Amino acid sequence: MKMTPKSKLLTCSAVALLATTATLHAEMTDEARQFLADNGISDELIEQAATATATELDVPAEWLEKAAEEGTIDFSTNDAAGHVAEWLPVFNARYPDIEIVATETSGAARAVQPLLAYKSSNLVRHIVVSFEGSLPDYIEADALAELDDLPAWDGVPEDRRAADGTFAGMQNTTWCLIYNKDRVSEDELPATWWDLVAEDSALKDGRVGAANRAQLWTLNLWTHEDYGSERMTNEFLPAFFNTLKPQLRSEGVGGMINLPLVGEFDVGLPTPNDETAEMMETGAPIGWHCPEPVPQYFNLIGMFRDSPTHYSSKVFINWILSQEGQLVRLAAGGDGPVHKDLQVEGAAALADEYAGKDIALRTMDGMLNELPKLYDVWNPLWAETGGPN
Incomplete structure (x- = not known):
């Protein structure tokens, strides 16, 4: 044409x-x-x-x-x-x-x-x-x-x-523990996740409130070389539920951030770095602590x-x-x-709280292949110890 x-x-x-x-x-x-x-x-x-x-x-x-x-x-x-x-x-x-x-x-x-x-x-x-x-x-x-x-x-x-x-x-989000500074001293904070669930843990018997969000932090430990699926199944998770005896809550992540402020429990998990930082900026008497290895995911x-x-x-x-x-x-x-x-300095909230620590990254393989296996262990323990649906 x-x-x-x-x-x-x-x-x-x-x-x-x-x-x-x-x-x-x-x-x-x-x-x-x-x-x-x-x-x-x-x-x-x-x-x-x-x-x-x-x-x-x-x-x-x-x-x-x-x-x-x-x-x-x-x-x-x-x-x-x-x-x-x-x-x-x-x-x-x-x-x-x-x-x-x-x-x-x-x-x-x-x-x-x-x-x-x-x-x-x-x-x-x-x-x-x-x-x-x-x-x-x-x-x-x-x-x-x-x-x-x-x-x-x-x-x-x-x-x-x-x-x-x-x-x-x-x-990227990093998941650690939020705590009420008026009720928890720094020497009570666990250096590792094993310390959190130990027999002599300062935070046992209901001082910790936990949301039903295994995929946000527990999966990272499940795939980490110092924990692994076998030790998580036979040691860590039974100790978490039966030794630590956390309050098992129906609230989500927002509740874990807000409820320590009103005395429902002293420590909440899991809580993300970004939302926790925002709460800390209000002047609320809270801190954020990362046991090692530090759970991080995307x-x-x-x-x-x-x-x-x-x-x-x-x-x-x-x-x-x-x-x-x-x-x-x-x-x-x-x-x-x-x-x-x-992935540079100044591009993440509260990065100074986990800088230099061992990071437990939640991997694609973990999400696709290991998460169902974790749920097979986590879900019965959550239900058997009184966790809400």
């Missing part, structure tokens, strides 16, 4: 528009730069992230065009509403055509219920985050779409993302297959995995970056 002068002009204009769009989306926005600077991120890290945007945020123009035609992304998050209110405007400054509703929910509502709905052909959420405890169920249901074509995908370390590209780590993010927000969800997850997105979420809520180029 012969091209007329008018059609040539339109074609050139379209190409120019796409080029402009690509350029805009491959540079750090003024809003992101200002937000990071205002929230204590160093100039060095800001410039590093700004340089990385040229590749990490260079999403295909086709994705942006299709994303603009899709509806609102709906997902459940463990981010507090105040945190979302901080990072969402920064995201929307870059992608104003993508609408997001991020609702703070508990573990079951965030991870279990959306999967049950998906298996019933009723998609109620588009993106899923922090679903580690249900990961085997998601894999069995083949519920997650591939993400390994995201420009920011390679920034996630290989040991913290799925080999088939269906999920990735989005942040929260996951993925998206459901056949989502009506397929392209907008990919654009959003790509931003979350980029250095810009990682630093914005660090500044907004203390979420530790998982990005391989951001």
Whole structure:
């Protein structure tokens, strides 16, 4: 077909528009730069992230065009509403055509219920985050779409993302003990997890409150060379329940952080570094202590297959995995970056509490293959010793 002068002009204009769009989306926005600077991120890290945007945020123009035609992304998050209110405007400054509703929910509502709905052909959420405890169920249901074509995908370390590209780590979190400083002295704090459950533990007989969250810390010990599945089954877990005799609570992580303040128990576990740091900043009389080896893991993010927000969800997850997105979420809520180029000083809350200590990382193999075995031991012990459903 012969091209007329008018059609040539339109074609050139379209190409120019796409080029402009690509350029805009491959540079750090003024809003992101200002937000990071205002929230204590160093100039060095800001410039590093700004340089990385040229590749990490260079999403295909086709994705942006299709994303603009899709509806609102709906997902459940463990981010507090105040945190979302901080990072969402920064995201929307870059992608104003993508609408997001991020609702703070508990573990079951965030991870279990959306999967049950998906298996019933009723998609109620588009993106899923922090679903580690249900990961085997998601894999069995083949519920997650591939993400390994995201420009920011390679920034996630290989040991913290799925080999088939269906999920990735989005942040690092460290899980230790929160304690009431008015009720617990530093010399009562255990140096190791073995010390916590010892016969002469200063914290036994109900001074510890424990949430039913084995996947957040116990799995790390289960796969650690100093503990292992055999010793966990025959020694550590029986001692945890029968010697330590913790209060077995129905509350989640939020309860473990708040209840020591009102005297329900003296020490809460497991508690994350980011949320605990936020509570400590209020001046509350609490401390945070990490027995060795220190449990650390990475929260996951993925998206459901056949989502009506397929392209907008990919654009959003790509931003979350980029250095810009990682630093914005660090500044907004203390979420530790998982990005391989951001494992540096100043990029995690309360890092001084575990710096130099032995880290027990929860591995992909642990989540996929060892977690069901741990549950086979943990769940009966929890029930037999009076743990609530």
